[in-house]
Amino acid sequence: MESEKPTEETGLLQTHELYKYILETNVYPREPEPLKELRALTTSQPRAIMGTAPDAGQMIGLLLKIIGAKKTIEVGVFTGYSLLLTALTIPDDGKIVAIDPDREAYEIGLPVMKKAKVEHKIDFIESKALPALDKMLENHDNEGSFDFAFVDADKINYINYHERIMKLLKVNGIMVYDNTLWLGSVARPESSVPNFLREGRVSAIQFNKSLAADPRIEISTVPLGDGLTICRRLY
Numbered sequence: 001m002e003s004e005k006p007t008e009e010t011g012l013l014q015t016h017e018l019y020k021y022i023l024e025t026n027v028y029p030r031e032p033e034p035l036k037e038l039r040a041l042t043t044s045q046p047r048a049i050m051g052t053a054p055d056a057g058q059m060i061g062l063l064l065k066i067i068g069a070k071k072t073i074e075v076g077v078f079t080g081y082s083l084l085l086t087a088l089t090i091p092d093d094g095k096i097v098a099i100d101p102d103r104e105a106y107e108i109g110l111p112v113m114k115k116a117k118v119e120h121k122i123d124f125i126e127s128k129a130l131p132a133l134d135k136m137l138e139n140h141d142n143e144g145s146f147d148f149a150f151v152d153a154d155k156i157n158y159i160n161y162h163e164r165i166m167k168l169l170k171v172n173g174i175m176v177y178d179n180t181l182w183l184g185s186v187a188r189p190e191s192s193v194p195n196f197l198r199e200g201r202v203s204a205i206q207f208n209k210s211l212a213a214d215p216r217i218e219i220s221t222v223p224l225g226d227g228l229t230i231c232r233r234l235y
Contacts, residue, residue, distance in 0.1 A: 013223070027054050032088055034116040035081065038109050042079045045108065052082040052152065053225030056178065060150060063174055063230065064089045069147040073168060074098040075129045075161055076153030076178075080109035086150070087118035097146075099125045099132045100153075129153055133164040144170050152178035155203035159210055166216060169233050177211075180204055181227025 013019045031039075031054055042051040052060075060082060064072075069090055077083050077100035086096055100106060103126045113119045125132050136142045149165045151158065158177060165175050180186075182204040185193045193201055208229070211219050217231040 022055060027058050030058070034088065034112050035085055038079060038081055038084055038112045041108055041112065042081060045079065045105075047078070047105075050078045050152075052078075052085075052178065054081075056225030056228050057082055057085045059222065059224055059228060059230075060176060061085055061089050063176065064148060067147060067172075067174055069174075070094040071146050071148075072096045073146050073149040073165065075133075075149070075151040075165075076100055077124070078102070078105050078152075080106055080113060082150055082152065083122065084109060084113055084116065084118065086148075087113065087121045088116060090121065092121075094121050095123060096121055097123050097125065097136070099127060099129045101126060101128050130157060130160055130164070133161065133168070137164060137167055143167055146170060147173050149173070149175040150178070151175065155179060155182070155200045155207070158203065158207040162207075162211070162214075166233060171233055171235055173233050175217075175231045175233070177207070177229045177231070179226045180208055180221060180229040181223065183226060186227075 035054070035057070039051065039054060042048050064086060071094065072086055072090065074083050074086065074096055077098050083096065083098050090096070106124060110119070113122065146168045147170060149169060151161050151165070153161065162175070169175060179200070182201050183197060185197050185201040186204050186208065190198060190201070208221070211217065211229060211231065216234055218234060219229060219231050221227060221229045
């Protein structure tokens with residue numbers, strides 16, 4: 001059988017061969033068929049790089065299972081790889097609040113979600129995230145009620161999303177932020193970073209410093225995909 005081509009050239013690893021080894025050895029053999037189908041659909045899109053990396057998705061799925069997540073938030077959906085992964089993982093009566101202003105991208109993956117019979121778990125909110133999160137917080141029943149949150153959206157607002165998600169998440173709940181290493185540019189001098197990466201690099205550096213100084217959480221940054229920072233709410 002012909003090997004599947006990795007969705008990104010090397011991720012944050014040193015070589016294409018090493019990243020390919022991880023994908024083909026640990027990730028692709030265990031990737032559910034609906035996720036394979038959605039990943040293939042996403043690959044043909046002009047902004048395919050925005051999709052969740054499958055190795056990062058595997059970690060998210062493991063975290064969801066470890067904590068027994070049932071009620072989750074997703075900020076930034078795109079075609080829905082991580083959304084579908086979450087819907088496949090949580091119980092049948094679980095719920096995901098998924099927020100994204102781009103319904104067109106979400107609808108690319110929607111037929112796969114319907115085919116997988118998980119659409120009923122998803123509450124898709126077509127909106128920018130800050131007003132949607134603020135509206136959720138107007139209902140005090142939402143405070144401290146979510147088990148898990150995944151954020152993969154505009155990096156400049158990560159700090160603002162964090163403050164709101166902290167209020168929505170249960171104590172001991174888990175939040176995961178994607179792209180926190182920004183193609184490795186966070187560790188490089190600004191002069192060596194291409195212009196199109198510089199704004200995101202600054203936002204990622206500021207956000208990473210903010211999380212490191214936040215006494216309300218435990219954190220771990222792992223070099224999967226474009227960098228995942230995993231946080232646990234302590235109080």
